[in-house]
Amino acid sequence: MDSNYIKVFGGNSIVAHRIELALKENNIEPILKDETESARLAGFGTPLPELVEIYVHKDQEEKALALINELS
Secondary structure, eight states: OOOSEEEEEEEOHHHHHHHHHHHHHTTOOOEEEEHHHHHHHHTOOOSSTTOEEEEEEGGGHHHHHHHHHHHO
16 A cells, blocks of 8 residues: 655654644644554553654655754
């Protein structure tokens, strides 16, 4: 399956939410994938606590990565 979205970040939820806000402020709509929260809601644990991945549309990848690098 070919996706139009690409992963630009993977890390803890605090940093991920900071990046999410910065992306939204710059008109980039990120998609967050929170495996920890999904596992918690389903009643399971996960070996990697607080792992959140951020995906953006391929057309916005360069701009998103530039913003993420500025935050680092």
